[in-house]
Amino acid sequence: MSENLKNILKAGVFASVIGFASAAQGADAWVVDADDSEIEFTGTQLGAEFEGEFKTFDATIVFSPDDLAGSSVSVLIDIASVDTQNGDRDSQIVSPDWFDAGQWPTAKFVTKSFSEIAPGKYQAVADLTIRDVTREVTLPFDLEIKGNEAEAKGVVTIKRTDFGVGQGEWTDTAQVGDDVTIEIDIEANRK
Amino acid sequence: MAIKSHKNGFGFATKSLHWVMALLILSAFTIGWYMDLLPLGMAKLEWMSRHKSLGVTILTLTILRIVWRLCEPTPQALSPHKLERVAAKLGHLGLYGVMIAMPLSGWMMSSAANFPVSVFGLFTLPNLVGPDKELFETLRTVHWALSWAIVVLVGTHIAAALKHHFIDRDATLRRMLPAGAKNTATKSVKEQSNV
DSSP: OOHHHHHHHHHHHHHHHHHHHHHHHOSOEEEEOGGGOEEEEEEEETTEEEEEEEOOEEEEEEOOTTOGGGOEEEEEEEGGGEEOSOHHHHHHHTSTTTTOTTTOOEEEEEEEEEEEEETTEEEEEEEEEETTEEEEEEEEEEEEEETTEEEEEEEEEEEGGGGTOSOGGGGOOSSBOSEEEEEEEEEEEEO | OOSSOBTTBOOHHHHHHHHHHHHHHHHHHHHHHHHHHSOSSHHHHHHHHHHHHHHHHHHHHHHHHHHHHHHSOOOOOOOSOHHHHHHHHHHHHHHHHHHHHHHHHHHHHHHHTTOOOEETTTEEOOOSSOOOHHHHHHHHHHHHHHHHHHHHHHHHHHHHHHIIIIIIOOSTTGGGSTTOOSSOSSOOHHHHHHO
16 A cells, blocks of 8 residues: 555544544533623512622533534522622522522523524523423523633523412512513633 | 792792691601511512602602792791791701701612612612612611601601790791791781780
8 A cells, every 4th residue: 555545544534533523522512601601680679670690500501503403501590699789688589489499499591402593693492490380481692702712692581470489479560570681691611 | 829938928839848748758757667667578568669759759849849949038937036046947957958868868778779769660760879788788777867867857846836836826837837827927926816
């Protein structure tokens, strides 16, 4: 066998190994930069809006714009990490009438599919679980990938009563509004 | 009755403002203490909402009242004693002070608590300060202390009005009543009945 042929074969094997490897690997894994990422929400109380955030959450992200079928995101949110800058309200939020963090300490967001709606704009269809209620939500988000860094920003509005957040007298939405807007700003680095 | 006050009597506008605000202040004050006693629940939120809306209304009327007062003559004080006239002046200044400071401290307190003020559900006031737990505690103390200042000032105000009416027997109280005396500045009740 000539040297040339050997080299061509070597290159071919190498290329197929690489090709196989990347196909098996699928979409890229990402690690969330917790310091620069936020899950915030806006609710209404007595007719006025207030903002809060969940400070602790854990996300497992596998995402590639060119492999949306192989992409998935799963986020676990620590309910007790809620912060609305008001001690009374924060203690209410984790109480049995609201999120009942004692019984259901985490909320889950698990994607089922992604689609591209415009260049740099995607939407995720996901199951959102709060308390013992799971409902499908659609989260549109903007994604910017620069080298090994990515930032995703999205907003989705849900109804708190759909998830049983607000039991008893709080199912009445006159004083605490039903609509809650969740705003995410996630920064991540490629693994 | 004239809209504007004159040297010897109060006009319709000032009388209306005085009594409407007296009613609003009494309501806001009563609700304030009542809601503080309620456990954290829907009822407490509803009363807080009403309290805040009343507070903003009082603040607005106070500003209106001060502007109006500066635009019309203020009837002369009836006491022959200089000390009483000075005390009355200070008392009134104090009342204007708490009518501004009380709602303002409540508004700031709401802002610091990240609990913005909605006025009767119609619109939301901008936050005066950012969320700040320490500042909230300070403002809560200020708001509480001012409520006692109001008790003292309003109590003295009422006592003084009654003293003028029953002891001095002058027109101080009557001229502020809705259908009260029009021009009784210099004549006391006794003098009038003698006329």
